[in-house]
Amino acid sequence: MPAGQFAEWERYFQVYPFRADMDAAILATLSSIAVNVCKVLGKDAALPSEFLPDHMKPDTGEDNQVKMFLGAIQTVKAFEKTKRKPKKVKDVA
Numbered sequence: 001m002p003a004g005q006f007a008e009w010e011r012y013f014q015v016y017p018f019r020a021d022m023d024a025a026i027l028a029t030l031s032s033i034a035v036n037v038c039k040v041l042g043k044d045a046a047l048p049s050e051f052l053p054d055h056m057k058p059d060t061g062e063d064n065q066v067k068m069f070l071g072a073i074q075t076v077k078a079f080e081k082t083k084r085k086p087k088k089v090k091d092v093a
Contacts (some may be wrong), residue, residue: 007086023058028052033073 023063035046049057 024053024056036073037077040076041077045074 006008025048028048031051032046032048
């Protein structure tokens with residue numbers, strides 16, 4: 001690629017950055033949410049990093065915030081299963 005064309009691409013990128021990595025991260029997050037919503041309670045939560053392409057996967061550590069968020073979702077789902085219907089109140093007026 002000629003240097004002039006490369007410089008044009010650099011200027012273009014400054015105005016319109018390539019979003020492939022961001023799109024993959026968003027899709028991975030949505031995929032993990034969809035899997036975790038349909039997952040059986042008590043099973044380990046799927047992390048967004050499990051749905052990333054190999055070149056984007058983190059080298060070390062875990063997504064602790066994501067695990068906490070998904071745990072909260074599972075708690076709400078469990079509560080929804082046990083929630084009782086409200087009693088009807090008689091009209092006093």
